[in-house]
Amino acid sequence: MTLTVIFAYLAAVLLIGVWSNRRLAATGEDFFVAGRTIGPFVLLMTLFGTHMTSFALLGASAESYRIGIGVFSLMASSSALMVPIVFFFVGTRVWAVGRRLGLLTQVQFVRARWGSDGIGLLLFVVLVLLLLPYLLIGVMGGGVVLGQITDGAAPSWLGSLLVSGVVIGYVTSGGLRGTAWVNTFQTAMFMVLGAVTAVLIVTKLGGVGQALDRVAESRPDLLIRGEAIHPLRLLSYTLIPLSVGTFPHIFAHWLSARRAATFKAPVVLYPVCIAVVWIPSVLLGLFGNIDFPGLDGAASNSVLVRMIALYAPELLAGLLGAGVFAAIMSSLDSQSLSLGTMFTQDVVRHYRWGGDLDEARQVRLGRLFVVGVVATVFLLSLVAERSIFALSVWSFTGFASLLPVVVAALYWRRSTAAGAGAAILTVIALWTWFFVRGIGDADYSVGGTGVMPVAVVFAGSTLAMIVGSLLSTPPAPERVRRFIP
Amino acid sequence: MAAGAARITAYAALPVLYLLHNDLWFWDEPSRLLGLPVGLTYHVLFSAVVVLAMWRLVRVAWPGDVIDELAGEAGDEGVDP
DSSP states (O other): OHHHHHHHHHHHHHHHHHHHGGGOOSSHHHHHHGGGOBOHHHHHHHHHHHHOOGGGTHHHHHHHHHHTTHHIIIIIHHHHHHHHHHIIIIIHHHHHHHHHHTOOSHHHHHHHHHOOHHHHHHHHHHHHHHHHHHHHHHHHHHHHHHHHHTTTSSOHHHHHHHHHHHHHHHHHHHHHHHHHHHHHHHHHHHHHHHHHHHHHHHHHTTOHHHHHHHHHHHOGGGGSOTTTSOHHHHHHHTTGGGGGGTOHHHHHHHHTBSSGGGGHHHHHHHHHHHHHHHHHHHHHHHHHHHHSTTOOHHHHTTHHHHHHHHHSOTHHHHHHHHHHHHHHHHHHHHHHHHHHHHIIIIIIITTTTTSOOOHHHHHHHHHHHHHHHHHHHHHHHHHOOGGGGGGHHHHHHHHHHTHHHHHHHHHOTTOOHHHHHHHHHHHHHHHHHHHHHHTTOTTOOGGGSSOOHHHHHHHHHHHHHHHHHHTSOOOOHHHHHTTOO | OOHHHHHHHHHHHHHHHHHHHSOGGGTTOOOEETTEEHHHHHHHHHHHHHHHHHHHHHHHOOOHHHHHHHHOSTTTTOOOO
């Protein structure tokens, strides 16, 4: 039953993607940014689905199981505030500049702003290196989840293969429009299924109040922040959601908006979407302590799956599996397409490998790169260690720390290519320094103070942007005018 | 309220919300509010307040003129890829 539900879901997803192919015009702009025609509802759903990974369902419940209610303030309500702010102040202007200049990637954006090929290339390398582990986590997550839900009957490579194959199918078929349509369906799926799962399980536990009483008897520490989270960690963690401003896949979805006003729905309603997904996940994680106390390490990651196996096996397990697959694929699709776009536009087209690229060749190359990227990540998933999952917060740290470059491009006339280069190099240096010291320690903070590395890397990046710009020649006014009126 | 003042208050709400996110006052409070631990209820309500703040921001501070000027006509100045 479980596998039947999952297969039915994957077939439905594939069908939507293939169907969207009927609307595809054979141009690069249509394939890579849906011809800039996406409306407010689809933009909201696809931005949210792209941003939220399977972590919002499985990881959030596991973190709540371990550290209690504080995970909501740490990861959910901080995103509820910071993400709409980034959409409002950065997303709308990126959309406007992108529309006017016909931009498709962040590297094109940076090259157009500061006229530096080298800075564009440097950014390309950094973005690819930060994004690859993120893709790998998604593909591996599919395998892990399928294995857990089927109690080991399905090998992990099968889950990874399913996720990879289906994503290749609908992304190459419909481009960003197909991806956005599928994401809308998938986001609705994991929002609804997460809520349904929570209601069913909480009802069987006797209601929220009774379940909380039982948690309070054995683990009262989980119902407060207490020692589990340092106040400075909460303060500095609010920088992590700023990564949404530099994710290549979010950038592509911004460019796909039909009008600037299309952003109004995501700006206002994003916190609602976050609450709908995170409140059930956090509560279920807490309640996992009632029936499954004392799970350590990787075992605690499967607390939600264990609860479903106990309270609502078969159909609900299948539906949850579909929901988790939805969360995984709705990020993986946009990430792989954005990498395909970058290789096509920023490398092959920019350096004119094979001469000028006509529109049809851009689409063909984009498809080939998507297949290549996902296939490579699938092969890597067969040999990568499970410890790769610890890389996600480091990936976010790198992306968040690049935001000063984008903000300077849009708001600071005096910013220069030298400043941008200094900021990117500072991110590379500081990120590497902290990564070497902190990898393997989930609670690592700067000098044990509770301050997360992102605060220092972000500050360093901002400072380098300012100093580097002030020490170099101001950019030409006509170039600045296209970004800052 | 004049448009300029409305816009300023909409912007000013953002740093205030940032500070309010760091609720040291409920850090070790075990009581419940609206059926949930108060530390969780606070952040759920905080998210609801953010929705209102964003709604107001979009209503009174939408940078339509700047965006229109930046956007121009689609493909006005296509750049060399």
